[in-house]
Amino acid sequence: MDYVPPIETLELADLYDIINEQFIDYDAQAAMVEAAVNRWGLEGRRALDLGCATGQHARRLAAAGFQVVGIDISPRLIEIARSKAEEAGLSATFHVGDISALDDDEQFDVALSLNYVLSYLYSNDVLWDCLCAVAQALRPGGLFVFDHHCFLPPHGEAPPAEWTEECRLGDVRLVVRHRQHLEALTGMVHDKLAYEFYRGEKLQKSLTSQEVRRVMFPPDLFMHVENAGFTVLGAFERWDLDTPATTPAFVAVAQRPPSSSEAGESA
Ligand SMILES: C[S@@+](CC[C@H](N)C(=O)[O-])C[C@H]1O[C@@H](n2cnc3c(N)ncnc32)[C@H](O)[C@@H]1O
Numbered sequence: 001m002d003y004v005p006p007i008e009t010l011e012l013a014d015l016y017d018i019i020n021e022q023f024i025d026y027d028a029q030a031a032m033v034e035a036a037v038n039r040w041g042l043e044g045r046r047a048l049d050l051g052c053a054t055g056q057h058a059r060r061l062a063a064a065g066f067q068v069v070g071i072d073i074s075p076r077l078i079e080i081a082r083s084k085a086e087e088a089g090l091s092a093t094f095h096v097g098d099i100s101a102l103d104d105d106e107q108f109d110v111a112l113s114l115n116y117v118l119s120y121l122y123s124n125d126v127l128w129d130c131l132c133a134v135a136q137a138l139r140p141g142g143l144f145v146f147d148h149h150c151f152l153p154p155h156g157e158a159p160p161a162e163w164t165e166e167c168r169l170g171d172v173r174l175v176v177r178h179r180q181h182l183e184a185l186t187g188m189v190h191d192k193l194a195y196e197f198y199r200g201e202k203l204q205k206s207l208t209s210q211e212v213r214r215v216m217f218p219p220d221l222f223m224h225v226e227n228a229g230f231t232v233l234g235a236f237e238r239w240d241l242d243t244p245a246t247t248p249a250f251v252a253v254a255q256r257p258p259s260s261s262e263a264g265e266s267a
Contacts, residue, residue: 007197008205013076017054022167030060032239033112033145036253044109050099051117055081058092068092100126102133113146119213131228141258149249151189151215173198187215230254
């Protein structure tokens with residue numbers, strides 16, 4: 001990384017990309033969305049990015065020729081998404097909005113929600129509203145690409161209640177401390193995060209945030225997706241459509257059934 005802005009003056013939303021780029025392979029994720037569109041033979045390239053944050057996927061898809069609309073509930077993240085797309089000379093549209101109450105009349109060929117966006121919809125009613133709205137926003141035959149992690153440990157091992165991740169941002173060492181607990185009554189996992197930025201051994205800045213995500217088992221999620229009118233085409237290892245999923249952290253592709261005339265044509 002060449003340039004690290006003065007971390008002392010920034011809030012978490014401004015550090016969103018700097019931190020997430022250390023842990024998330026956005027190139028591979030965007031390439032997989034494009035691969036899904038190609039594999040399932042969609043001709044259109046209109047994409048709806050649900051929970052787009054700073055527009056990491058949106059920018060990559062726009063650069064690959066997609067017309068992208070990104071929606072996120074955070075006004076600051078949308079502001080960043082707009083300015084980054086503009087700086088990169090890419091045309092993509094970003095709206096502040098709630099993905100469980102989409103009011104766009106446009107029809108899309110593909111919708112994506114990546115990096116656990118669906119886990120932020122905390123009740124079945126809200127998840128249902130979102131899935132139905134996505135089905136409505138897709139043209140017949142359109143694809144919904146979403147990832148999932150059930151936020152329980154794989155293979156029944158006890159999760160560490162506390163753990164630490166580290167990365168370097170130029171001459172700054174970022175330590176991210178997680179403290180996580182599962183509230184079984186509500187099915188929510190509460191993750192308290194502390195971000196500590198060090199130069200040498202000296203702590204320069206610390207920030208905290210709290211993430212709440214819901215625990216959901218894949219069969220339950222797929223049941224909701226299918227009830228909303230989709231056909232689940234497959235669940236895959238992240239981010240490779242050639243390898244079926246073997247763990248509960250996967251990416252899935254679902255399809256709004258093609259119209260009867262299209263289905264007839266391909267039969
Ligand atoms: C873990 S982030 C993933 C963001 C982005 N897809 C990425 O990969 O960088 C989850 C995002 O979902 C957004 N979000 C959560 N609930 C939402 C809702 N109901 N409507 C729209 N956005 C929402 C958050 O603001 C956040 O940007």
